Amino acid sequence: MNLWEIVQDEYNPEENKKYETIFTLANGYRGLRGFNEFSSYGWKGNFIAGIYDKSEAEVQEIVNNPDPLTIKFYIDGKRINLDNHKIRNFKRFLDMRKAILKTNLEVELTSGEILTINVERFVSKNDVHRWATKYEIVPKNFSGKLIIENTIDGSITNSVHDPYKEVKHYNVLKMKDLEPGIFLKSSTKEKAIDVVEATTLRCYRNNNNLLRNRSFKILGDKVKELYEIFLEKDEVYTIYKYGVTYTTRDNISDVEKVSEEALVEFAFEGYEKELKKHCEEWEKIWDDIDIEIKGDEKAQLGIRFNVFQLTSCANKNDTSVSIAAKGLHGEGYKGHIFWDTEIFMVPFFIYSQPETAKSLLLYRYNTLNGARENAILNGYKGAQFPWESTDNGLETTPKWGKDYLGNPVRIWTGDEEIHITADIPFAYWEYFRATNDENFMFDYGAEIFFETAKFWESRLEYNEQKDRYEINNVIGPDEFHEHVNNNAYTNYLARWNLKKAYEISNLLKQKDFIKYDRLCNNLGLSEKDFKNWKEISEKIFIPKFDDTELIEQFEGYFKLKDYIINEWDKNKMPLWPKGVEINKLDKTQLVKQADVIMLLLLLEDEFDSSTKKLNYDYYEKRTMHKSSLSPSMYSIMGLKVGDHHNAYEYFMKTVMTDLEDNQGNTEFGLHAASTGGSWQSIVYGFGGLSVDESGVLNLNPWIPEKWEKLSFKIYWKGAKITISIFQDKVILESTHDLMVKVFSQDCELTSYKLFVFNTSNII
């Protein structure tokens, strides 16, 4: 078993859509779904980060752009495809190390011709505008004429799965003949963002061009070029398809000219040269991100898939985009950006690729004006980050959905799931804690903290009777319960947000008064405000059960009807307890996903071990995991409280979310939060990584019995540390001298010197 390859070895057209997601090639700039060009089944997807459009849709959504991948091969008028002919051999696989999608086919046409076809596709990480495909075709038992139809398909729409929602977000502005090559320029309907796709084919042998009889044509919204190749039996024909993509988002003056020139240059440089550079980029990336698990092949392959696809989603060179809930892999959640990014994905980047983390965080800074407008529209101060975000920070959660009968149903998350506004500063804090990047905190983070603190200040409701601040009418992470008062997670994070804003104001004032003064003036703030934030934060109400440390998810939660989960399906996912009415979940204590447990993880040094255990035991029995955001958090907390067996199960469920499609909707895109959760399970969970109050890195690792070794690298305060965990020891190596704690014992690391910590001493 090659532990770098995700393999599909049986073809079933019904599974095409799922594999399109799994086999998506993305480079942060764009994602191309793993469309199988030898089938007509599937949902083509060409997503370019940051290109959103509303037009006839209910809200702005990521645009599914014209498809440049389409290519058809014909033998004697018969299209070579997998759905009408006999498949003698089939393998498709993602080589994650090189970020290449490969297809190996042997097809026998109904008329008897047998061909082997090997395909290689990559979306360059070296030059994000480039992508290419290589086709190696061998006629096994005949000589004959191959017709190649190269197409850019400008008929692509969003939401083909739902006839009511299907929409075309662009107009085709221009199609032209590049002689050779084809060109299609589209323009989004709302904002007129132009996108140019251009492709061209090459097929040489001994300097002879084997592409004959070229023809160019435009058919409706499709532009095509045709060629013939005269195949000789048993000869190998290598056809290269080169593609480039540019948009008016790229800040270039003449998109058309640039595209045309770039295509010529790419074809001139050649496939192999670009592929080499692409692989070198990925080699560097893997040195940062790879996680090694010895003794558990499924976990090994799975974790690689998760960090690979998560990395693929990010573009460190574009601070105006972030990672959507479904990555660049599908249209699910309309390509919107949720708390998923900051809470589930950003930690991976902070510790593995801090420069990329910075770019992701800057997306929120760059959309602050939208967040300010949200606050104004809702009657609050400062900045209110949107529950669903696109390109401008404005709230884009749909206000209305439809029920089965077509009646309008109000969607409340955009109004009430306000914890996002604390989640974002939390990620800024996490980045700062891991990097000590004061410039970043002072230039960007401080403003985020102050503006969100302003929001919370205005959002808090003072209860005079009880002399406390409350936050009423919210939705916490658990979306089964709407319009609740004093959700513990929300209140705690709001409190943290206000307190931290106060601390940062002090730090900034002390370290860089000029910046402090300018920011205060810009935002109309003064010492008085900062102190006020601290004071009110201390009076924010946190509901608990009587005098215990059992946290009440929200006020009144414990009075709801109690159901305990006691049955699980074959995937070990909870089944609804008997008697539960699905449309009255808000009347029960069942929760959709980690909520209090999230809180205990994020602010872990505010809670002692017994509190964690007490709450884990309570909520674990009541959490239905109806979100892919949930199992990873239970995995980490399970490890912290010693529920090792369940923790491993939760981890595997997280890691296999897309590979086993255990949420049943992988076809709509990557479960990107879950990929981040997988990393967190490894590093925070099995690695036991945490940061104590004094800012020291702690490791309290535990690995399953069958794991011989777990190894990963992290960046910490500028050093890169390799952490290898064995059953009997932990080995550390750092690029810098550094003090860390392993099982609470101080370990002084010396740069590039292995530090071996023998765990048998401890346990």
Added chain:
Amino acid sequence: MNLWEIVQDEYNPEENKKYETIFTLANGYRGLRGFNEFSSYGWKGNFIAGIYDKSEAEVQEIVNNPDPLTIKFYIDGKRINLDNHKIRNFKRFLDMRKAILKTNLEVELTSGEILTINVERFVSKNDVHRWATKYEIVPKNFSGKLIIENTIDGSITNSVHDPYKEVKHYNVLKMKDLEPGIFLKSSTKEKAIDVVEATTLRCYRNNNNLLRNRSFKILGDKVKELYEIFLEKDEVYTIYKYGVTYTTRDNISDVEKVSEEALVEFAFEGYEKELKKHCEEWEKIWDDIDIEIKGDEKAQLGIRFNVFQLTSCANKNDTSVSIAAKGLHGEGYKGHIFWDTEIFMVPFFIYSQPETAKSLLLYRYNTLNGARENAILNGYKGAQFPWESTDNGLETTPKWGKDYLGNPVRIWTGDEEIHITADIPFAYWEYFRATNDENFMFDYGAEIFFETAKFWESRLEYNEQKDRYEINNVIGPDEFHEHVNNNAYTNYLARWNLKKAYEISNLLKQKDFIKYDRLCNNLGLSEKDFKNWKEISEKIFIPKFDDTELIEQFEGYFKLKDYIINEWDKNKMPLWPKGVEINKLDKTQLVKQADVIMLLLLLEDEFDSSTKKLNYDYYEKRTMHKSSLSPSMYSIMGLKVGDHHNAYEYFMKTVMTDLEDNQGNTEFGLHAASTGGSWQSIVYGFGGLSVDESGVLNLNPWIPEKWEKLSFKIYWKGAKITISIFQDKVILESTHDLMVKVFSQDCELTSYKLFVFNTSNII
């Protein structure tokens, strides 16, 4: 076995295209291929007679217009189709008596829902602009929501089977919401003929509209409307889809307004009312065209299919269109009109629907100016009819094709297959002979005869040495041999054309001098010309074998290498004799299709029985039947010369051409000439119908042993005669008193009185 139904009882997506041709519903104004709306496989086809376009194609071709049939049904997001779900029951059939296409399905979705769906579609013969479909849907084991997506698809192109030739012949000008209903207006690229398709849905129960939650959308070149229906288990839901089609060819001032109003009116009148009128029209038609064969079910069903589809192609109300080689059933031969119409199809209409025959003949009169231009372009006088004709009589045969390697190959038929110019007057003569319609002959036929005679006069080459006229460098009906001299068929028909023109000039002068005088002045003709035609006609050279009556197909044919057919395939079609080189057929005596035999049939009173037998015996052994025009002619001649067994085989081959797809290309459209050939085999062959020199109708019937009865009706000189042939007798009934000959014996028919002729006396 219902002998009115063409049944497909097994579903195989590979056969969809073939059945689309067989199940085409046409009304002369338009043809809608029998597209199966529950599959994505096939070639949609919406052809409107007379709408041709060149634009990017090599020559003008029939336009495949936007498709109004498309409709999709979804249960819980899953499209109901035959390709992805389990088919529990399948039957599709053409009810020819009513001209309705029916589909009966029971489908089980992969998610378990079972539905029965019965569909009925008709293209009205009452109002040619109307068509409609009725869907009866029953959920067998569930209640649930059905989504209906009604579409007009403006992305349809011609030649989807050939990427090099694929072309879109129209622009989509306007799509709009008819609230309810959808509308698409397209316009052909070359001549800007506007076509409007408009459709709307209805579904009522007890006056309640069951169509809920309407939504309208435009996606690229597709316009759609969506509805939901809430299905209850075991209830029957009847959904009507109404459609109308108007074009700027229809001579109406405002196509848009007319279409919209017509759609509202149609939906108001209702499906059943229009269906009833449609069936009444077809009842009348069947009274004219039906042929009864007792004792041979396959022949019975087959002959009905042939006359049904042939009738469907013609529109007696439009004299500017004719019937293409592939009917209104497919894009084969680009929708062009060949000699197939006049020589193979028109006889059927002359004897079964003389008014329609007149319209078809007028198409040639109305395109005379094009034919005149062809003559001028080629350096001749008069009118030269095009080998391939579209809407204006100009030659539209492509001049160039491409060989396998893409090299240009000259196509000569448009230059050399000039016998078409005599074939057309021949059909006028046949009509005149059967109807005595002098007005028609004088108003239109005479001009055709004179203008074609002028052409032949200028085309003949005088050989001084031999004192004879020759026609060199032609292609006869047999297209294996190009650039031949003095093809017997061509020379004979040219001679006949000149002679007949002379006779008609005399008749016209004698019967209507005013018309004669006007026509002479119009065409610049006088007595002298007419006499000259007669004189030169007598000197036209006809090649024969030495002093025998064996006609030489063309000069030098007998010197070619001789091969005799002595092997046949399992369909009893000739195999290439051993040693024949396929690319050197012109060096052999093998012929593609009936050539000399055609001549002997058309001008049968110019040849005696022994000549026919001699030539039949010779050419039958050398004819490869590589055209669907050939077997029927050999069937008729076989019966005339007593080769009964082969004649029956040739007849069955002709009748089953499309139903058994024995030419292997039914998917490209109806073999319309073969449908006419089928009728000729019955009436001229088994019925033994001929007209003797004195213009008397003769019957010399013979029917196969297993046939109990063969019965058909013909129009003759204004009378309608029912002819029933039994093994031992012939029974005749006429609407008028009339003299005919049966087996050369005079039979005086009295109107509406059965005349029984006992054949046992004779044989």
